[in-house]
Amino acid sequence: ISEKSGFGRSLFERMSLLGHRKHLLNVQYRMHPDISLFPNNKFYKKMILDGENVKQRSYEKRYLEGRMFGTFSFISVTGGKEEKDARGHSWKNVMEASVVCDIVERLFR
Structure with missing residues (x-):
């Protein structure tokens, strides 16, 4: 119903279509740099910076023993x-x- 009525898009999309300026928030503070690397390269043309808090060595947290689990695993x-x-x-x-x-x-x- 909402899509048929023209509401099948986000508020961000609607505001953008109405001509409102967009602002890129270009610093991320949550992901380890190894994890942010892929989305930054693939979707953001390398414009996203890693915050200082995630670059610090103390941010690396190991919860499981062994080498299988690093920053991320497939x-x-x-x-x-x-x-x-x-x-x-x-x-x-x-x-x-x-x-x-x-x-x-x-x-x-």
Whole structure:
């Protein structure tokens, strides 16, 4: 209903279409630089800077033993199947979600 009425876009998109100026917030303070590197290069043309707090050595936090988990990890999950949710709007993968839950449980042990 909202999309048919012309409301299927964000407030940011509507304001921009009306001619309001856009301002890029170009410093990020939450992600480790190793993690911010990909979105910065892929989507922001290397215009996003890392805040000083995330560049400090003390920001590196290790929760699990071993070398498998660094700043970020890619984990291959076999047996999972992507499927649409009940409303048909979002994708889900129950097997991948289960693996994430297992990792989070280990973090809190």
